[in-house]
Structures are given as C-alpha cells and as structure tokens.
Amino acid sequence: MVPKWVTVSCKRALWSTTAALALAGAAHADEAADLKAQLAEQQKQIEELRKLVEQNTVQASATFPAAAAPVASVSEADVQRIVAGYLNDHPGAGMPPGVQLGYEGGKGFVIRSPNDPSYVQWPDQSRIPYELRIRGRFQFAYYNYQPTDSRNHLTGVDTGNNTSGTFSELELKRMRLIFEGTVYDPNFRYHIELDGSSRGLSALAGSVIPGTTGVANTGGGTVIGGTGAAPGIPGGNTVATTGPVMRLFQCYAAYDFHPWSGAACPDGAYAYRPTLTAIFGKVQPFMSFEEFLGTGNEQFVEYSSSQFFFDSDDNNQLIAAGFQVKACEDRFFMQALITNGNESNTSNFQMDDLPAFNMGLWYDFGSSWNPDVRRWDLYGDSASDIDYSTNPVVRVGAAMNIVPMDRRDEYSDAELNRVRIMSPAPGGTTLLGLLNGAGFNANSAGVGQYAVDAYDSYTYETFVAAKWRGASILMDAFFENIDNIRGRRAPEGVYPGNGKNQQILYTANTPQGKTYTALFPSGVGLDQYGFNLQGGYFLIPKKLEVVARWANIRGDDGSINGDGSRTALTAAQKTELGLGAVPGTIYQVGHAFGHESGSNEYAIGINYYFKRQLVKWQTDLSFYTGGNPALGGQPTAGYIPGVDGYLLRTQLQFAF
Numbered sequence: 001m002v003p004k005w006v007t008v009s010c011k012r013a014l015w016s017t018t019a020a021l022a023l024a025g026a027a028h029a030d031e032a033a034d035l036k037a038q039l040a041e042q043q044k045q046i047e048e049l050r051k052l053v054e055q056n057t058v059q060a061s062a063t064f065p066a067a068a069a070p071v072a073s074v075s076e077a078d079v080q081r082i083v084a085g086y087l088n089d090h091p092g093a094g095m096p097p098g099v100q101l102g103y104e105g106g107k108g109f110v111i112r113s114p115n116d117p118s119y120v121q122w123p124d125q126s127r128i129p130y131e132l133r134i135r136g137r138f139q140f141a142y143y144n145y146q147p148t149d150s151r152n153h154l155t156g157v158d159t160g161n162n163t164s165g166t167f168s169e170l171e172l173k174r175m176r177l178i179f180e181g182t183v184y185d186p187n188f189r190y191h192i193e194l195d196g197s198s199r200g201l202s203a204l205a206g207s208v209i210p211g212t213t214g215v216a217n218t219g220g221g222t223v224i225g226g227t228g229a230a231p232g233i234p235g236g237n238t239v240a241t242t243g244p245v246m247r248l249f250q251c252y253a254a255y256d257f258h259p260w261s262g263a264a265c266p267d268g269a270y271a272y273r274p275t276l277t278a279i280f281g282k283v284q285p286f287m288s289f290e291e292f293l294g295t296g297n298e299q300f301v302e303y304s305s306s307q308f309f310f311d312s313d314d315n316n317q318l319i320a321a322g323f324q325v326k327a328c329e330d331r332f333f334m335q336a337l338i339t340n341g342n343e344s345n346t347s348n349f350q351m352d353d354l355p356a357f358n359m360g361l362w363y364d365f366g367s368s369w370n371p372d373v374r375r376w377d378l379y380g381d382s383a384s385d386i387d388y389s390t391n392p393v394v395r396v397g398a399a400m401n402i403v404p405m406d407r408r409d410e411y412s413d414a415e416l417n418r419v420r421i422m423s424p425a426p427g428g429t430t431l432l433g434l435l436n437g438a439g440f441n442a443n444s445a446g447v448g449q450y451a452v453d454a455y456d457s458y459t460y461e462t463f464v465a466a467k468w469r470g471a472s473i474l475m476d477a478f479f480e481n482i483d484n485i486r487g488r489r490a491p492e493g494v495y496p497g498n499g500k501n502q503q504i505l506y507t508a509n510t511p512q513g514k515t516y517t518a519l520f521p522s523g524v525g526l527d528q529y530g531f532n533l534q535g536g537y538f539l540i541p542k543k544l545e546v547v548a549r550w551a552n553i554r555g556d557d558g559s560i561n562g563d564g565s566r567t568a569l570t571a572a573q574k575t576e577l578g579l580g581a582v583p584g585t586i587y588q589v590g591h592a593f594g595h596e597s598g599s600n601e602y603a604i605g606i607n608y609y610f611k612r613q614l615v616k617w618q619t620d621l622s623f624y625t626g627g628n629p630a631l632g633g634q635p636t637a638g639y640i641p642g643v644d645g646y647l648l649r650t651q652l653q654f655a656f
Helices: 004-025 027-055 076-089 289-293 305-310 569-574
Strands: 100-104 108-113 130-147 167-182 185-197 202-206 238-241 246-259 275-283 319-326 332-337 356-366 368-372 375-377 393-404 452-468 471-487 504-509 515-519 527-541 544-554 567-569 586-589 596-611 617-623 644-655
Touching: 108 167, 246 452, 289 356, 289 452, 289 471, 305 471, 305 544, 305 596, 471 586, 504 586
Parallel strands: 515 586
Antiparallel strands: 100 108, 108 130, 130 167, 130 644, 167 185, 185 246, 202 238, 246 275, 275 319, 319 332, 332 356, 356 393, 368 375, 393 452, 452 471, 471 527, 504 515, 527 544, 544 596, 567 586, 596 617, 617 644
C-alpha cells in the first residue's frame, strides 16, 4: 500500500504545478527566473516521490506524518491528462515570453514565438501559437527517351520512320520553397509552397464565343469589336510554353478540431484524440495514392504512366475546400473536397461553372509500437519501406474524382482538353482533339460547327500497399468512365432546333491514309481502366533499394476507323440528322470508338538514401509499348505520349 501522505503530497504538488503554470502564462519577464526555479523544484519533488512510489520503499515516519483525512489516489495517467488538458486550453502556458529558433529534421528551419514576445529563453515544449517553418527541396535530373516506334497508334498507319526524335535533357526538375506553421492558435495551420522548374509551363489559348467577332480573350466572355469570321469555340489548348518559371504550387489554410476528447488512458497507454480538419486553398487532391504522398517520396524518379493517366490534376494541385479526418490512432484517414473540376495549371477564368467532388481514404492494418514516441509506427509517407517495418503493415484505400463539365461554347475548353484516350497519335491525343467537327464552318483552330461541346468524367481508384522488413509492394487499380458526350446546341430553326444538341462529326482514315467525314455514334460512352504494380526491397536496410514496376492502361479507345467498315448516309438521313447543309458524303463507321486497346510500361530501378527522403539518388530504366496515352505533349515523366520507346532517368534530390 502507498502511504496516504504520498498521495496527498502528489496531489498538492500537482495542483501547485498547475497553479504555477497559470500564473507563469501571464507573468512579466522580470518574474521569469523565480517562476522557473519554483517549477523546477516542484518537478524535482514530484519525480522523487514517483520513484519512491514505484519502488514501494516509502515508510511512514515522524518526519512524514500521515494525512489528516483520506484522499483519492492520483495516478500518472491522471497527472498527464490534467496537465495536457490545461496546456491545450492555454497554449504556451508555463513558459516565459520568448522566441525559439532552430532546425528540425524533415521539418526545416523553425521560428516559434508567442504574441509580442520578450526575448527570454523558452525551453518548455508546450505547443506555441505562432510558428514558422521554412523548408526546401531540389531535384536535379537527366532524362533520355529513345523512340523505337514507326506507327501512328491512332490511325494504325506505319510511317516506316521514327515518329519522334530523341529527348535528352538535363533538368532542374523541381525547386520547392515551403513556408508553413501556425498562427493565432496551435490548431490554425497554413502552408505556402512555391515551385520553380526549368521545364517551363504551358500557356493556354483564350476564349471566343461562337457567333461573335473579334480576337480571343482569357476571360471566357463575349468578345466585342474586331473584325473577321465569327464561328469559334472558347480556347484552352496549349499555344505556347514559357521558359524557366516560378509558380504558386500550394497555398492553403487549415484548422484542426478535436471534437472527441477521448477517455482517460490507463498507465502504460497514451491519450489519443481524433482530428477533424477544415481545409481550403490550393491543395493536393486524392488521385492517385502515391501522388498524394508527394513527389519527394516517390519510389521511382516519376510516377507510372497509369498513375499519370488517371490522376485528377497532372500533379499541379486543385483549388478546393473540404475536410480531412484522422482517427483510430491515425490508422484511418479521409479527405473530401469540393473542387472546380479538371484543373491543371488552369486559370480560374478558363474553368466552367460546375463544381466537382474529390475524395479518398485509407486504413492501416498491422504496425509496430514505438515506445520512444508512444505511438504506432504505421504505413508512413512512402511506398518504400525506408523505415524498415519490423512487423507487417498494410494500407488499404480508395479514391474517386467526379467531374461534370459544362459547355465549351459558353466557357473554355481547358477542362475538356484534359480527358485523354487510347491509343493516341504521336504527342498524345485527347477526346476533344478528335471530335473537332470535321472542319465544317471551322474557326482558325480547326474546330467546326459539329464538334463535341461537353462531356463528363468519373474516375475511381482502389489500392493495397504493404511493407515488411525492407520489402514493399503497391497495387493500384483504376477505372474511368467518360459519359454524356454531346454536341453543340443547334440554332433556332435548325434540326434538332430549340437548343437541342447537334450531331458530332470527326475525321476518319482509310487504310491507305485518305481522310473522310464520319458520324460519331450517338449515345456512346468510353470506359477505360488500368493498374499499377510496383515493389521494392532494401539490399541494405534504410539505404540501398532495388525496385520494379509494371503499369497498364486499357479500355475503349479512340478507334476513329472502327473495324474498317463504313456506310454512307443517304440524303434523307443527313436531313433527318440535321446535317443537310454539310457538303459531301458522311459515313457511319462500323464499331467506331468501340475497340479495346492497351499500353504497357515496364521499369526497373535502384535508389540510395543518404538521409532518408531528404537526400537520395534514384535511377530507373523504363520500356513503353502500345502507344502510351498518358499526358500530352512532352510530359514531366520524360516519355513521349503515343510513341513507343525506352527511357533512362536519373535524379538527385536534396531537401531540408
């Protein structure tokens, strides 16, 4: 039995300490030394009493008289809970005013301060309302892509020569400068991230409303004045690429709520409180999983072709508002956002008026208890088992990106132009680029009166990732549905008239390469799916890792020539479909946009970690077959869309 005087002394010391904390929070700088001494002495007494209690060696004596009345015992858990609750309600209490400066591994340079501080040393670890952390990351890379392709995968025509030249470049791929911390309240967080690159940024075309005159603008409204032919559809296609740039990559504010206080924990356990976070700004959406973990933690130099093909933002972040949830001892995570839609380095003035929804979640199974930090070592921040999980840990999750898109004859075509299809021509092909109206009444960009005007995209992902003793595996499965494909609204008096949708025309090819006008099948939707399978193993734990990957993209493709058969529309059929004004013959192509095709990526690589993810060197070699459709133009990954070949990448990353 513990003598009563021990519990009395513990309780008195506890309340004395709490009172001292409350007084210290409001104390002036000239009282700091006395308060610090008092706190140190009381802490010393508590520690001595705790040790005696644990050893059960305290005996009652005349020197330590028994308490006059019995009192309730105070456990270590009670002490921790009371002090933690007080410090949470009074951020920074128990410390004299002052400023802390320092560097924390993985967090960067840190400045911490209370409001209007006096410059007195501040050693207490209580959470502080005002904090600024400065971090940075540099990625220096060399990419070399060697085409091995002489076939146009869209038309099926073999040119007999490589369809693209070799790509060989040294790059300052990324330079990130990050300012983050807290303000006003330890739960009020901010994050500002700037991104510089030698790869440049794409500039998009402006907007013109059909039926107006003038030149394009960037706002999406009617252009007044000017001369020339009227027909036109808002822009959004790439018209230029800038030189080395610095841009705003992320910028958001977040507030952490702790609505569930949690029950008191027994001795030997730890207190845990779930977190509900409100977040808004330019943030990382959830799609795909490894992309959500960040470019600084990639297992390869770049994400796989399937991860790029199905992602929601080309890894350029989205303007969004929503919430995050962390629960179940941080095993469960969920993020749900309302966004502007298919955004990728896109100006707000080029987006349509329809919101989109992005959501992702995961749950961690397994893990190891870490007594040093009194937490579970869960899956972590990387697909690699960089921290050498002593027990198996498995993360299971899913994500979705729901994007309805409005008409480009009212807004820009920037969102529509992000939807890619199998199998592309060299340089990449989008659905928007194919269904261009076959040139009839076309504007200067070649977009005709019978072009596609709008469609919607729905993308889903499931994933399973596991780690154990240096080995890791990640399996992603993706599915995308492109639906509600519709043409422009017909003018009054033209079939179907009264604002109904016109038919969609496109340009098809004969096996000999000659072109003709074809009718897009009414009511067709495209389904595309893919997977990513990658894994790694540390030959030297936490240092040297070998990796391998297989990515695949398949599905309904942009088979403009179908099965090769075609049937000419009669004059009556053309009139019935509202195409009587279109000169020449229009064909219906057998099984157009209904074939299934696929592409593959195979990769191997080696990574060396000098200081975990902060300083690492990566090299990988990838092979592409089937006309890889991911991204357009010359993408960040280094390969050339629509062109088979092999790619060597090597990269040095330095971060602080």
